[in-house]
Amino acid sequence: MPHRLFSTIAAASLLFLCAPHVGAAEKESKPKTMSEVLAASKPADWRKLDPDNTVYLDFAAGRVLIELAPDYAPAHVANIKTLLRQHYFDGLAILRVHDNYVVQWGDPDSGEKEKARPFGEAKRSLPGEFSQAIARQAFTPLPDGDVYAPQVGWSNGFPVARDAKAGQTWMAHCYGMVGVGRDTASDSGNGAELYVVLGHSPRHLDRNVTLVGRVVQGMELLAALPRGSGALGFYEKPEQRVALKTLRLGSEVPEAQRSRLELLRTDTPTFTALVESRRNRHDDWYLYQAGKVELCNVPVPVRVADAKP
Amino acid sequence: MPHRLFSTIAAASLLFLCAPHVGAAEKESKPKTMSEVLAASKPADWRKLDPDNTVYLDFAAGRVLIELAPDYAPAHVANIKTLLRQHYFDGLAILRVHDNYVVQWGDPDSGEKEKARPFGEAKRSLPGEFSQAIARQAFTPLPDGDVYAPQVGWSNGFPVARDAKAGQTWMAHCYGMVGVGRDTASDSGNGAELYVVLGHSPRHLDRNVTLVGRVVQGMELLAALPRGSGALGFYEKPEQRVALKTLRLGSEVPEAQRSRLELLRTDTPTFTALVESRRNRHDDWYLYQAGKVELCNVPVPVRVADAKP
Numbered sequence: 001m002p003h004r005l006f007s008t009i010a011a012a013s014l015l016f017l018c019a020p021h022v023g024a025a026e027k028e029s030k031p032k033t034m035s036e037v038l039a040a041s042k043p044a045d046w047r048k049l050d051p052d053n054t055v056y057l058d059f060a061a062g063r064v065l066i067e068l069a070p071d072y073a074p075a076h077v078a079n080i081k082t083l084l085r086q087h088y089f090d091g092l093a094i095l096r097v098h099d100n101y102v103v104q105w106g107d108p109d110s111g112e113k114e115k116a117r118p119f120g121e122a123k124r125s126l127p128g129e130f131s132q133a134i135a136r137q138a139f140t141p142l143p144d145g146d147v148y149a150p151q152v153g154w155s156n157g158f159p160v161a162r163d164a165k166a167g168q169t170w171m172a173h174c175y176g177m178v179g180v181g182r183d184t185a186s187d188s189g190n191g192a193e194l195y196v197v198l199g200h201s202p203r204h205l206d207r208n209v210t211l212v213g214r215v216v217q218g219m220e221l222l223a224a225l226p227r228g229s230g231a232l233g234f235y236e237k238p239e240q241r242v243a244l245k246t247l248r249l250g251s252e253v254p255e256a257q258r259s260r261l262e263l264l265r266t267d268t269p270t271f272t273a274l275v276e277s278r279r280n281r282h283d284d285w286y287l288y289q290a291g292k293v294e295l296c297n298v299p300v301p302v303r304v305a306d307a308k309p
Numbered sequence: 310m311p312h313r314l315f316s317t318i319a320a321a322s323l324l325f326l327c328a329p330h331v332g333a334a335e336k337e338s339k340p341k342t343m344s345e346v347l348a349a350s351k352p353a354d355w356r357k358l359d360p361d362n363t364v365y366l367d368f369a370a371g372r373v374l375i376e377l378a379p380d381y382a383p384a385h386v387a388n389i390k391t392l393l394r395q396h397y398f399d400g401l402a403i404l405r406v407h408d409n410y411v412v413q414w415g416d417p418d419s420g421e422k423e424k425a426r427p428f429g430e431a432k433r434s435l436p437g438e439f440s441q442a443i444a445r446q447a448f449t450p451l452p453d454g455d456v457y458a459p460q461v462g463w464s465n466g467f468p469v470a471r472d473a474k475a476g477q478t479w480m481a482h483c484y485g486m487v488g489v490g491r492d493t494a495s496d497s498g499n500g501a502e503l504y505v506v507l508g509h510s511p512r513h514l515d516r517n518v519t520l521v522g523r524v525v526q527g528m529e530l531l532a533a534l535p536r537g538s539g540a541l542g543f544y545e546k547p548e549q550r551v552a553l554k555t556l557r558l559g560s561e562v563p564e565a566q567r568s569r570l571e572l573l574r575t576d577t578p579t580f581t582a583l584v585e586s587r588r589n590r591h592d593d594w595y596l597y598q599a600g601k602v603e604l605c606n607v608p609v610p611v612r613v614a615d616a617k618p
Binding site for chain 2: 130184186199202220293
């Protein structure tokens with residue numbers, strides 16, 4: 001039957017968008033599969049999105065939710081919030097879809113003084129926030145190593161890397177991460193042009209671009225957009241561009257219209273058990289267990305609060 | 310301007326599908342960028358696709374070319390060739406698009422004895438070819454390590470991993486790799502259901518599934534398909550399925566209609582120089598050089614033979 005491929009992953013996949021209480025009852029027998037870990041999670045293992053750090057992107061295909069990361073890019077996140085409050089992005093467009101790389105949106109007329117949309121109170125130039133001094137950021141380490149960084153793990157749901165010797169930490173370019181387009185100059189980014197990572201994680205961009213957050217819902221809508229045929233995946237004809245209806249800060253969205261999404265906390269024993277369930281797959285389908293997992297291959301599950309079976 | 314993001318990658322991106330002779334002249338000053346490496350390549354650095362190991366997948370969106378890897382999955386590749394010669398796949402459909410995971414096609418009626426398409430001379434069950442004994446396979450190692458395997462590199466253009474102690478080698482689940490769907494039993498695959506890797510490389514599937522080749526042209530057509538809303542990304546309604554016109558072995562395609570694609574050989578100093586250009590980016594845009602690169606982040610460039618500027 002066509003369900004042949006990876007059939008035992010079904011339960012886990014479903015649980016991403018259902019309440020984990022639905023599904024397999026908690027087993028005492030370890031090791032657990034991811035679906036069992038989620039089924040055994042407690043309410044305290046989950047957190048709600050903070051409306052003041054969530055971007056609601058609405059376009060014809062549906063809604064995309066982006067969680068912002070002020071701990072890692074405070075100035076850029078503040079500038080993006082200023083642009084959002086001014087409704088800077090409303091009616092702009094997705095200009096570029098570069099296969100196995102990025103989706104990018106912005107002002108198609110940004111290069112023309114007369115037509116470019118005004119920035120209002122927002123800054124046009126910001127020093128890059130490519131890494132931060134290691135301080136009090138939350139950090140749950142992954143024990144399996146990394147090709148690009150001395151240490152990797154998670155910080156409040158964001159995949160991050162660290163260099164203890166250099167005393168620096170930064171977010172990692174995993175699938176779904178959101179970054180700030182810039183020109184060659186390190187301070188040429190401002191948050192008016194944003195990109196989302198598609199395909200195999202381009203970790204070589206780490207510390208070269210300011211990352212500001214990650215897509216927590218609707219990634220499949222961005223990933224399915226037609227690829228651009230121009231250089232760098234830009235759409236060659238204006239009519240190929242994908243219009244953005246609105247980008248709003250969650251706190252400006254009427255409460256009744258806000259998402260009730262919850263994310264699994266990454267500083268909990270439940271998340272540590274989830275990582276272990278990805279390092280060694282005990283689903284019946286797997287014949288060989290890797291014993292390790294890449295940072296970008298560990299999902300941070302989401303669910304709809306109080307979802308009914 | 311909207312070209313702000315990663316602008317200096319443009320040249321290299323374009324060169325993927327143009328003759329590398331077009332573009333920057335060879336520089337003596339090292340280190341080189343990828344575009345400079347390709348511009349300096351010699352005809353002998355390139356190889357033509359072998360029509361007898363190339364699958365031509367034609368559907369409404371265009372053409373996808375898949376290079377088969379008989380060195381790593383001889384029995385499955387032979388079975389797929391038998392199915393292709395019987396035109397088994399013609400008129401079947403893409404049944405599943407699972408975001409950040411796989412695109413999969415096959416016979417939607419394979420589960421129903423009466424309606425299932427006959428296999429003819431092809432086998433319905435094959436022992437999994439999850440790895441091979443290390444023998445005379447070509448191998449160009451990558452020096453940067455890997456989270457999942459003791460050693461990784463390339464073999465005739467395919468990303469591969471090795472475990473010298475165990476004496477085994479296998480292809481790696483990088484973006485665009487093509488594999489054989491199977492049920493829980495290790496010998497339940499046969500090549501009639503194939504999947505293509507999308508998104509961040511699911512390397513935990515290595516040694517759990519038989520990989521048979523990789524997409525060398527048209528990946529952007531598969532990647533942009535709508536994601537399925539069912540479990541595992543299956544399309545829930547038959548009308549959502551994406552019809553496949555024909556899948557043919559290149560040697561059965563009339564010569565005039567065959568692709569003139571060439572691939573950069575991976576056993577050449579030019580490819581080694583290309584890998585170095587990806588480990589350390591000397592394009593002006595990059596402020597920080599990673600000094601390393603992941604196996605799945607190194608492209609194997611293709612060009613159209615004798616393409617004119």
